[in-house]
Amino acid sequence: MRVEQISVFLENKAGRLAEVARILSDTGINIRALSLADTSDFGILRLIVNDNARAKEALKQQGFTVGKTDVVAVEVEDRPGGLHKILDILHRANVNVEYMYAFVQQSGSNAVIIFRFDNLDEAVKVLQANGVTVIEGDRLYAM
Amino acid sequence: MMFNVEFETLPREALEAIQLRRLQAVIERVYATVPFYRKKFDEIGLAPSAIRSLDDLARVPFTTKQDLRDNYPFGMFAVPMDNVVRIHASSGTTGKPTVVGYTSRDIATWSELMARALAAGGATRGDIIHNAYGYGLFTGGLGVHYGAERLGASVIPISGGNTKRQIMIMTDFGPTLLTCTPSYALHLAEVAAEMGVDFQKLRFKAGIFGAEPWSEQMRHEIEQKLHLDAIDIYGLSEVMGPGVSIECIEAKKGLHVFEDHFIPEIINAETGEVLPPGSTGELVFTSLTKEAFPVIRYRTRDITSLNPEPCICGRTHIRMNRVSGRTDDMLIIRGVNVFPSQIESVLMEIEEVEPHYQLIVDREGNLDMLTVLVEVGEHAFSDEVRVLQSLEKKISKNIKEYLGVSVKTKLVEPKTIARSEGKAQRVIDNRKI
Numbered sequence: 001m002r003v004e005q006i007s008v009f010l011e012n013k014a015g016r017l018a019e020v021a022r023i024l025s026d027t028g029i030n031i032r033a034l035s036l037a038d039t040s041d042f043g044i045l046r047l048i049v050n051d052n053a054r055a056k057e058a059l060k061q062q063g064f065t066v067g068k069t070d071v072v073a074v075e076v077e078d079r080p081g082g083l084h085k086i087l088d089i090l091h092r093a094n095v096n097v098e099y100m101y102a103f104v105q106q107s108g109s110n111a112v113i114i115f116r117f118d119n120l121d122e123a124v125k126v127l128q129a130n131g132v133t134v135i136e137g138d139r140l141y142a143m
Numbered sequence: 144m145m146f147n148v149e150f151e152t153l154p155r156e157a158l159e160a161i162q163l164r165r166l167q168a169v170i171e172r173v174y175a176t177v178p179f180y181r182k183k184f185d186e187i188g189l190a191p192s193a194i195r196s197l198d199d200l201a202r203v204p205f206t207t208k209q210d211l212r213d214n215y216p217f218g219m220f221a222v223p224m225d226n227v228v229r230i231h232a233s234s235g236t237t238g239k240p241t242v243v244g245y246t247s248r249d250i251a252t253w254s255e256l257m258a259r260a261l262a263a264g265g266a267t268r269g270d271i272i273h274n275a276y277g278y279g280l281f282t283g284g285l286g287v288h289y290g291a292e293r294l295g296a297s298v299i300p301i302s303g304g305n306t307k308r309q310i311m312i313m314t315d316f317g318p319t320l321l322t323c324t325p326s327y328a329l330h331l332a333e334v335a336a337e338m339g340v341d342f343q344k345l346r347f348k349a350g351i352f353g354a355e356p357w358s359e360q361m362r363h364e365i366e367q368k369l370h371l372d373a374i375d376i377y378g379l380s381e382v383m384g385p386g387v388s389i390e391c392i393e394a395k396k397g398l399h400v401f402e403d404h405f406i407p408e409i410i411n412a413e414t415g416e417v418l419p420p421g422s423t424g425e426l427v428f429t430s431l432t433k434e435a436f437p438v439i440r441y442r443t444r445d446i447t448s449l450n451p452e453p454c455i456c457g458r459t460h461i462r463m464n465r466v467s468g469r470t471d472d473m474l475i476i477r478g479v480n481v482f483p484s485q486i487e488s489v490l491m492e493i494e495e496v497e498p499h500y501q502l503i504v505d506r507e508g509n510l511d512m513l514t515v516l517v518e519v520g521e522h523a524f525s526d527e528v529r530v531l532q533s534l535e536k537k538i539s540k541n542i543k544e545y546l547g548v549s550v551k552t553k554l555v556e557p558k559t560i561a562r563s564e565g566k567a568q569r570v571i572d573n574r575k576i
Contacts, residue, residue, distance in 0.1 A: 007524070007525075009519045009524050009531075009554070009556060011556050011559065037528045038528075039532065041554065042553075042554050042555075044525075044526055044527075044528060044531070046526055063557055063558045064556065064557075065520060065521055065556065065557055067521065067524045067525065069526045098527060099527070116526070
């Protein structure tokens with residue numbers, strides 16, 4: 001029930017994001033989802049791609065610091081209140097969300113949201129117990 | 144104005160006679176009491192009795208900061224600890240500081256020389272001295288303090304920091320002499336302006352500034368903004384502390400070295416050869432009268448030259464020009480000596496980071512800012528912002544605790560720190576002094 005996400009350390013200066021995109025493009029990697037967290041000094045680019053191992057290798061070879069984290073992809077009803085419902089379930093179970101971002105594509109009539117939790121297993125258990133669909137990595141990468 | 148007219152105006156011949164007598168005595172004493180010196184002398188077969196003229200000093204081996212480190216903490220002391228009444232310390236090149244000691248007579252000598260220095264800068268017993276040098280292990284604060292009391296002036300032991308309060312005290316107490324680092328003087332001017340306090344309305348007539356390198360241009364700026372005569376003072380704890388040399392207010396051109404207590408030499412930093420007057424090279428000091436911590440041919444790593452020409456103030460003591468640089472990579476940040484190797488030691492103790500770093504020094508406003516760039520490798524990296532931010536904070540905090548200097552830590556991508564010829568360039572100093 002885990003999805004692999006890679007993260008890249010970026011200095012906050014011109015052209016760094018473009019450089020990552022160029023390397024992934026040259027390697028033939030497709031970006032499925034991304035989010036950028038930044039401070040005044042640096043940024044952390046989080047990516048879900050169709051081939052983690054190759055993406056990671058290519059970026060490392062070009063001198064980037066790359067990390068790997070497990071996240072959870074959740075189907076959210078694509079209508080008002082869809083996200084709230086999920087967050088409400090998590091809140092009531094006292095599960096802390098580190099960060100989250102939206103997936104580019106839809107899964108049928110549902111949107112997909114990527115969540116990073118402190119306690120991933122506990123979060124997945126809570127979500128599934130409440131009838132929320134958690135998407136497998138393989139299915140997600142191929143979407 | 145001279146504090147000790149007799150000794151400050153001694154004719155050359157008499158001065159040199161005193162120097163030789165004192166040199167012979169101190170050489171005899173360190174040979175008898177400090178194993179380090181005895182070993183150094185024995186190694187080259189030099190007997191203390193072979194020092195028959197001042198020229199013979201050139202035959203004596205040098206003492207380096209590394210030697211002081213090797214004998215940490217008290218191995219270079221020439222008297223039993225019973226006779227040591229004060230201990231000071233300055234930054235070492237790595238973790239351990241350089242430790243110096245004083246007997247009560249050393250404190251008296253230092254007080255006299257600082258009184259001479261303050262007087263050369265225009266101070267009299269009627270003055271109120273606002274002493275904003277740091278009090279503590281650093282010699283600046285207490286050095287000026289004892290000199291001011293010896294002179295009979297009133298001293299305000301304000302120490303460093305808390306700038307707004309300093310301005311209030313300046314306004315209310317009406318001090319006439321300011322002592323601090325030159326960059327802090329400019330910072331005081333800036334904060335005073337923000338508070339609507341006009342230095343022209345304060346009572347300062349002179350300021351005695353040191354503990355960091357500065358320039359003629361900076362002198363003009365200080366004099367304009369603070370409305371006082373800005374005087375350069377020099378010293379280092381290994382030799383004594385502040386008051387080794389001082390500019391006279393009459394000429395403001397070169398710093399008189401108190402030659403009845405210290406012998407300065409200029410050497411070629413590579414060969415160790417003594418250079419003739421006027422040549423630029425590394426400054427070397429021998430202390431003639433210190434009891435607890437005598438230093439023989441101590442290499443300061445400061446680059447300057449000596450000027451033997453007579454001075455209009457009447458002092459016969461030789462003048463050293465402003466220090467123009469260092470022969471090592473020591474930085475002076477807001478008066479605190481910082482070696483890149485010390486920063487490296489701190490980084491090595493933080494598990495996550497590799498010691499790939501660079502130091503960037505800027506002067507923002509009038510204060511030195513040290514930024515430490517640290518490369519983020521896989522061990523340190525996280526996908527969470529707060530983890531990386533707390534790493535930055537941890538690095539800054541450890542450096543502050545260890546070196547006493549505030550720094551900004553900035554994480555950078557691997558291999559962004561320029562490496563020239565395989566060796567990383569550790570320091571980029573953007574200050575225009």
